[in-house]
Amino acid sequence: MSRDGAAFNEFFADYFPRLFRFTLRRVNDDQEAARDIVQAALTRGVRRLETYRGEASLFTWLCQITRRELSDHLSRLRREQTYVHRLVELEDDPHSRGILESIPADAAGEPDAVAHRDDLAARVHAALDYLPSHYAQVLELKYLEDLSMEAIATRLGVSVIAVQSLLARARQAFRDVGSTLLPSPGGAP
Numbered sequence: 001m002s003r004d005g006a007a008f009n010e011f012f013a014d015y016f017p018r019l020f021r022f023t024l025r026r027v028n029d030d031q032e033a034a035r036d037i038v039q040a041a042l043t044r045g046v047r048r049l050e051t052y053r054g055e056a057s058l059f060t061w062l063c064q065i066t067r068r069e070l071s072d073h074l075s076r077l078r079r080e081q082t083y084v085h086r087l088v089e090l091e092d093d094p095h096s097r098g099i100l101e102s103i104p105a106d107a108a109g110e111p112d113a114v115a116h117r118d119d120l121a122a123r124v125h126a127a128l129d130y131l132p133s134h135y136a137q138v139l140e141l142k143y144l145e146d147l148s149m150e151a152i153a154t155r156l157g158v159s160v161i162a163v164q165s166l167l168a169r170a171r172q173a174f175r176d177v178g179s180t181l182l183p184s185p186g187g188a189p
Helices: 003-027 032-048 058-092 094-102 111-131 134-144 149-156 160-181
Strands: none
Touching: 003 032, 003 058, 032 058, 058 149, 111 134, 111 160, 134 149, 134 160, 149 160
16 A cells, blocks of 8 residues: 555544544434535545645644535535425425326336436436546536535635636536437437
């Protein structure tokens, strides 16, 4: 093992358990969420270690990063809960239910449609895999996690203008890669 690998393992072994305990209380003992949050915080901390100024202990600095990750996690949970609540309200509304029930069934559940959707999803994931990681990351934050430009800027530690620029370049790169991997509008790959 390299010295860097050994140093990282020592860093992780020292800080992960403490940050895990710090986070676990704040996520109602959800161990999986705590593990994900701490891992993201440690990753961010390692990437931004050059910004550590030593004004507080390293643990305190990592706790602050963990708080930001925790805040992002809780914001995602609130968005998901709001979305589910709105869906339930729509299902319970007699007018909405009548409209939904009057829509004729489509072929979305048919084997060919499912296979086509699965194939398209695999091609989208392949296109994302071909992109530079920072392009894939910003596209996932915007379109899969549905984060605002401000939230993405905070998550990436850059300005909103930098996010807008990065997102524009990422979209173009996705289009370029996607043109070879994704089916044309007519349906043929």
